[in-house]
Amino acid sequence: MKELERHYRFHLRRMAMGLAFSLSMGVTMIFSLIRPGIHVGILLAPALVFIMAMVVLNIALCGWEWPHSTAEDRYVGRDEWVQANVNRARKSALHSIYAAQVPLMFFVAYVPAVPTVSVSVVGMAILTMASGGTAFFASYLFHSRQHIDG
């Protein structure tokens, strides 16, 4: 059963990587929106790079099969603590997406130098994805902290 701990550590590292990707995508998007001379291509390019990188990495680690039946999923996916934390993380992601809509709406409508409809729509979509992903991974990792073994 040492395998289980090994897969669990791998699982946590994948979650941390997901958080880094989502956060980077969100921050890059905010900087892309506030820079002068903005157009849809500038917004889409970094987002597509992040999304493609995540997809490629996921395929490299888990293969083409969907839903995955990797060793990680078989070992870790059945663990009740993991399942409970994933459910909590999903709720957090959903709530953060709801809560972020109004501030994001004002941000993408008024902050960009050239607030066209296409820029606003693309910015809103990518920032929504980034906020949901960041909330999901951050919540999962926060709840997965282990307390001291007394």
Added chain:
Amino acid sequence: MDEITVENTLKVHRAIKNLTQANLADLAGITRASVNAIEGGRMTPSILLALKLADALDVSVDELFRLSERKSEQKSP
């Protein structure tokens, strides 16, 4: 209103058997994080997991887990 919670004596029985959380996790086939969460009262296990833990520690489930009523503070009128 009284709040019903689940108390556990996992830590006590683990100490009696001289097991670490990792050892117990190995025996029950779960992650160490699960054992840690159950011991800390942050997770209530399913019946299946409770049975696995009881089996690993060679005790009955009701020795490991029991209901406890916690009285919440009532405001005086």
